[in-house]
Amino acid sequence: MELTSLHSRSTFAGKRVLLGVTGGIAAYKAAVLLREFQKLGATVQVVMTEQAQQFVGSMTFAALTNMPVRTSLNDEQAELSMGHIELARWADVFIIAPASANTIAKLAYGIADNLLTTIALASEKPLFVAPAMNQKMWAHTATQENIATLRQRGIAIIGPGNGEQACGDVGSGRMSEPEEIVATIAAQMSADVIQAPELSGSNAEHLPLLGKKVMLTAGPTREPIDPVRYISNHSSGRMGYALAEQFALVGAEVTLVSGPVCLQPPAGVTKVSINSAEQLLAAVMAQISEQDIFVSVAAVADYRPATVAEQKMKKNPAAINSAEKQNLQIELTENPDILRTVSGLMHDRPFCVGFAAETEKVVEHARNKLLNKRLDMICANQVGSEQIGFGDKPNALEVLWQDGSTSIAMTDKTDLARQLVPVITERYCATITS
């Protein structure tokens, strides 16, 4: 957290943030967001839609910013100097938070019928959108299609989060917390320094992964013993899902091949569900030739039962009648090595990132895996202790590549993903331009 806030401070110091506020219950959170930007040294100006003013008075923002709040396109005084264009030019970054379903739809269709949406059309600056709405409105196909359109244009969508809503519903649609919005923008702006020359569009130069295809695997595999039993592991999928979300936020087209986990796929990410390692391999290979980056986070079982019983295996009758314990042996056979299969491809090989979960000699084992499997990068993490590793536990990463390495200090998995995606992006860009 300390690292993140230092990072955010250097990103926002002296920057001009244009904050667009639209009509939703979460409009009150925009005041907290504004203060966060100010605390980090940014100058903030606010633009409100007419409906937003039904929720929070413009006076609140005027007092906090010490500047007039712009609410109307038909402001004769301001428009003497083409105020809407001036505001678009003034900003270093434009963030709409909360973004209503209505405004998101207007952005998707290029409708410019108020000051806020007109600025969005006139602006070439990085645009961030933090949706906030009822979970049914968020899940509606219309909204999801509009969000997909914005993502394709390289507009970063932050959140929304899950949880209890003002209307009493529970689900996805809550505006992300102000601190999370600030941290996400900071993480993306820091990745912006890397430019991919072939990209185009207003956000392209800031988002080198815009439109790039990223495939991730996540979660455990289940290797069946019989129709009701399986061998598996403790992987929760959280690291892979957090990475998928961050890649989507920087404009990548993300496919997440996931084992059975209790997580919702992040917004805008295409999920392919699998159970066993063989299914995982099939799902990966079906689309691998289209991918630019492959990140293997799944905890794939190294072995599976050599034969799968067709019916539920019964206890040996001799064991039922005997006082002596009877042993049962299950023969295991080796599973395909998915990462090695992908990194060994001769044609259309994506940039390959592996994860090495180790209980000892973390860096040594990871360096061996990097070389043996011909990977572009490997992220080594320690698992197995009480405090770090699987599930909700925080983690630290040693990230290694052929001629370099970096460390990411112990933090939660969302923050790890935020810090790791810029590192992967930088190495990927260095590889494709070398």
Ligand SMILES: Cc1cc2nc3c(=O)[nH]c(=O)nc-3n(C[C@H](O)[C@H](O)[C@H](O)COP(=O)(O)O)c2cc1C
């Ligand atoms: C009490 C109330 C709460 C609302 N909350 C939301 C909301 O959280 N998200 C949303 O998208 N729309 C919400 N709406 C609907 C929007 O205010 C409405 O779609 C409006 O046209 C949005 O205008 P704007 O996008 O120009 O700000 C709410 C409406 C009311 C009356």
